[in-house]
Amino acid sequence: MSAADRRAYRALRKRLRGLLGEIGVPRPWDLAEFCDRVARHRGRPIHLVPAELPPGAPDGAWLAGPTVDVIVYDADTTILRAEHIVCHELGHILLGHRGAGLGPELTPDVSPELLHRMGVLHRAGYADAQEQEAEVAASLIWKLAGRTLVAPRRALDPAQAEVVDRFAELLERDRDG
Known part of the structure; x- marks a missing residue:
């Protein structure tokens, strides 16, 4: 990783920590x-x-409606x-990445069938850098929430x-610089 990449990564983490500090990550964790x-912070509901x-579709997608955000995720996976x-x-x-846009027909009671008919289950074409940033955000949210995808190896x-x-903590402070 180049020095510029490290600076960009640190700046991203600092920005995210600031946002997450404003919003607050619940502990104990509650999605x-x-x-x-996040909805209160944005001033619009998230469903x-x-x-x-379907096979080949992404595991999840953010759909930005006119007054609501919808996150569709794969129901056939672990919690x-x-x-x-x-x-x-x-x-x-x-x-602030752009989600797949939806028209005014979106309501809070969106059914998965409607989403399939609308053809919105494919990414809006995020750049690789945006996908990496979103993954850093997810990891940081989980870290602040005390969550992990794998159990610790030893007690x-x-x-x-x-x-x-x-x-x-010392390593984290050094990395965030």
Whole structure:
């Protein structure tokens, strides 16, 4: 990673930490509460729609309606994976990326069948950099929420865990610079 890439990464994390500090990441973690906080921050509701996505479709998509945001995610996945998909799409929202636009026919009671008929289950063409930024956002949300996709490999006694946690905090502060 070049020096410019490291600076851009640190700036992105700093920007995200600021946004997430304003919004607040709930601990203990609650995805619905976090979505409500993001919705309040944006001044428009966010609806989560689990759907059986066709083969080759992305695992999730953010659909920006005129007055509402809809996040469609793969219903055929684990709860943890679904939460990560939603956090990734929330990352796009928080970073101001453009979601797939929807017309005024969108209502809060959107059915997955309507979304299929509308053909909106394919990404709006995010650049690779935007996908990476959304993934950084999802990872940071999870980190602040104390979540992880994998269980820890080993259990530490409390004294060891405290040392590891302090070391991780120091590394994090150094990385955010």
